[in-house]
Amino acid sequence: MSTAEGITCENLDQMETIFERTHILHETPTSYCPGCGHSVVHRLIMEVVEELDILGDTIGVAPVGCSVFAYNFMNVDMQQAAHGRATAVATGIKRVLPNKIVFTYQGDGDLAAIGTAETIHTINRGENIVIIFINNGIYGMTGGQMAPTTLEGDVTSTTPDGRDIFRQGHPIKISEMIAILDGAYYVTRQAVNSAKTVRKCKKALKQAFQNQLDGKGGTNYVEIVSNCPSGWKMTPIASNEKINQEILDYYPLGDLKLPPKEA
Amino acid sequence: MAKKLLMKGNEALAEAAIRAGVKGYFGYPITPQSELLEYMATNLEARGGVFVQAESEVAAINMVYGASGTGKRVMTSTSSPGYSLMQEGISYMACAELPCLLVNVVRGGPGLGTIQPSQGDYFQAVKGGGHGDYKLIVLAPNSVQEMANFTFLGFDLADKYRLPVLILADGALGQMMESVEFPEYNPEEHLVDHSAWATTGRVDGRPQNYITSLHLLSEKMEEINVHLQNKYKEIQKNETRCETINTNDADLLIVSFGLSARSSQKAMELSREEGMKVGLIRPITVFPFPSDIINELSKKAKGVLVVEMNAGQMVEDVRLSIKNDTPVAFYGRMGGMIPQPDDIVNELKKIKD
Numbered sequence: 372m373s374t375a376e377g378i379t380c381e382n383l384d385q386m387e388t389i390f391e392r393t394h395i396l397h398e399t400p401t402s403y404c405p406g407c408g409h410s411v412v413h414r415l416i417m418e419v420v421e422e423l424d425i426l427g428d429t430i431g432v433a434p435v436g437c438s439v440f441a442y443n444f445m446n447v448d449m450q451q452a453a454h455g456r457a458t459a460v461a462t463g464i465k466r467v468l469p470n471k472i473v474f475t476y477q478g479d480g481d482l483a484a485i486g487t488a489e490t491i492h493t494i495n496r497g498e499n500i501v502i503i504f505i506n507n508g509i510y511g512m513t514g515g516q517m518a519p520t521t522l523e524g525d526v527t528s529t530t531p532d533g534r535d536i537f538r539q540g541h542p543i544k545i546s547e548m549i550a551i552l553d554g555a556y557y558v559t560r561q562a563v564n565s566a567k568t569v570r571k572c573k574k575a576l577k578q579a580f581q582n583q584l585d586g587k588g589g590t591n592y593v594e595i596v597s598n599c600p601s602g603w604k605m606t607p608i609a610s611n612e613k614i615n616q617e618i619l620d621y622y623p624l625g626d627l628k629l630p631p632k633e634a
Numbered sequence: 635m636a637k638k639l640l641m642k643g644n645e646a647l648a649e650a651a652i653r654a655g656v657k658g659y660f661g662y663p664i665t666p667q668s669e670l671l672e673y674m675a676t677n678l679e680a681r682g683g684v685f686v687q688a689e690s691e692v693a694a695i696n697m698v699y700g701a702s703g704t705g706k707r708v709m710t711s712t713s714s715p716g717y718s719l720m721q722e723g724i725s726y727m728a729c730a731e732l733p734c735l736l737v738n739v740v741r742g743g744p745g746l747g748t749i750q751p752s753q754g755d756y757f758q759a760v761k762g763g764g765h766g767d768y769k770l771i772v773l774a775p776n777s778v779q780e781m782a783n784f785t786f787l788g789f790d791l792a793d794k795y796r797l798p799v800l801i802l803a804d805g806a807l808g809q810m811m812e813s814v815e816f817p818e819y820n821p822e823e824h825l826v827d828h829s830a831w832a833t834t835g836r837v838d839g840r841p842q843n844y845i846t847s848l849h850l851l852s853e854k855m856e857e858i859n860v861h862l863q864n865k866y867k868e869i870q871k872n873e874t875r876c877e878t879i880n881t882n883d884a885d886l887l888i889v890s891f892g893l894s895a896r897s898s899q900k901a902m903e904l905s906r907e908e909g910m911k912v913g914l915i916r917p918i919t920v921f922p923f924p925s926d927i928i929n930e931l932s933k934k935a936k937g938v939l940v941v942e943m944n945a946g947q948m949v950e951d952v953r954l955s956i957k958n959d960t961p962v963a964f965y966g967r968m969g970g971m972i973p974q975p976d977d978i979v980n981e982l983k984k985i986k987d
Contacts (some may be wrong), residue, residue: 427837432700433846442844448833450703451846453726456696459688463700464833466684467658467708471835489696492689 393417395426397446402437406607408597409437411563412505413444415573416474419580420447429472430464432457436478437511445476455486458493461500472583474501479520480510483545490545497554497589501579504546504594506622509602519543522621527602542621546594550627556588558628562596562619564611571624588630596622636815643781644711644808647737647801648673650785651709655821656735657683658708660697662690662716665749666805667739670711691716695723702732703845705832707789707825711737713805714755715746717763724798725764729847729858733792733828735785736770736800739808742970750970751805753892756947759802760921767859769866771799771873772921774891778812786819793826795869802920804943806893806972869922876924877916880906881931884913886982889928889952890941891917894973898941901978908979910986920948925955932960937985941973942966961985 395417403409420429426447433441435454442449452460457475465473482490482504494502509527510516516529520542524533534542550558557579561572572595579591596618598610605613641649648670651659659674671687678685688694694710701708712720717738727734740755742748759772771791773784781803788799833843849855880902881887890898895916902912915931917924932938938960940949949964956962965981967973 426835426839428835430704430833430835439848442842442846446836446842448835448842449844450700450833451730451844451848452699453696453722456692456699456723459693459696460700460703462686462693463658463660463697463702463708464704466686466697467701467706468704468834488689489693492693496686 393421395446401444404601406600408563419577425472432461432475434477434481459489462498476503479506479518483519494552494590495554502592505597507597507599509599511599511602515602554589557591559626560594564614638813643778644669645673646778646814647781650782652681654786654789657706658701660686660694661710662688662694664713664716666808667711667713691719695720698734702734703833705828709735713739713741721764726847727798728768730845731796734798735788740804748970753943772802774802774920776895778814874922874924875918879914881913884911885936886912887935887938889915894941894943897973900975905979923951928955932956938962940964
């Protein structure tokens, strides 16, 4: 009967609600592995949509990868794009519906390998959209192959001896590349591996959507360093620790480009 | 009465698209279709649409996908190598049932090929083109006037059946100038309400709309395929279009589409002057293919000559259409060469007995 000290099922209805799952998430379990960062980011985006009251205006674009079924979890209008083409699809939507709020949700293979050209040119045109980039250093959906963001030395199914930068190249710092584009308005790197980083990440996402609502500047881009316990063959806790101990040294958190201060 | 204008095929098509109410054009420069892109860049935004020069044909077709998914009339145009690059996106659109107008101003291939006219993309156009089982409606104009007319028709068919419609032209049709009259056309009377599926935001909390071509359950994916195939059967039943000239008394038939049908028509006239009874069948839709009429007319013919600007592609569909013993011959030129009427007459003489 007792669920925690002092709390019983009998008096649940008398308690004050201090947190509620946003109703803009579908009432269905996600298909993500236990401990995966995708679920957290989905929730944050939908909370932002709810708090900014833009449900009737929001159109999302899902990528190819683990989040290919994002429309089954995020209950907003969505289009599923071909691998790498999410920002081109978003460009098409935003250009014909300029008053709508458009976001893409993409992984590292999608945004930083097969879709690199679309990513760079969408941002170079300064399309007024939000790009959400989940960097977990691996191709999760296809079974754990090397991603463009896999760290040097990390073992994947296509780097069985660890990533060798002389054979497989360097982990790409695509957000730093994007930050130098004049079309980029807001570029930031966040994480969701602790309560503190989750809170900061939500703030950044909200800023990105608010910028689009305000219609100023250009493209808003939020990279989120995330984990892949299954692909990394780690427990969720160990994978979150790896982010702190190794990944953030190479991909440090923080803003890479802030909107210019208004005069 | 509509005014007659002298225009390039590419420009006439672009003007027709604007008059048809196109709201988004997304393209990339490639010869011999660039005038179409340039016409849109100059005129579309002032007349109620948006123009984007994409970074590639791959991006262009995916912009079309996104914009079509909002229920708007949208299009792209390109030429052969660019059309190859678009195949991925077209396959996705076919499965997600997104309407749009595509234009391929075909040039000689394979590879980078030549910028001269060709019909070498016939297979790619009518058999699908990308991965998976799908079809487009493919319209084959043979004049600048038809470049314009088929643009209106193409948008209407795309909206009616929710699929990409392709105008299969060639470098000569795109570049040559002829007089053209634009028909009266009020887009408001033609637009279809796509709000039941279009992604425009969940206004007033309406149920979610989403667009996808992904169905991991085999049972579901087969169901989608069956639905698409039924749609294509309906299109075959309702939308097959074909022109026949002098076929009533003909014992020799030419089957030819697009530009090569114009050489063929001249060859038909020349051979009739020599007393040969030659008729012309010109498929206007190359998918759906006018198989029944070709089969019917071939019954009383001594022979059929298929004339194309390729190594022999539509001839396969003609042979599949004819269910009798009438022999089918082929004459084609490739690499940007256009069949000449005299040469076609010579080919007719070879099969007349």
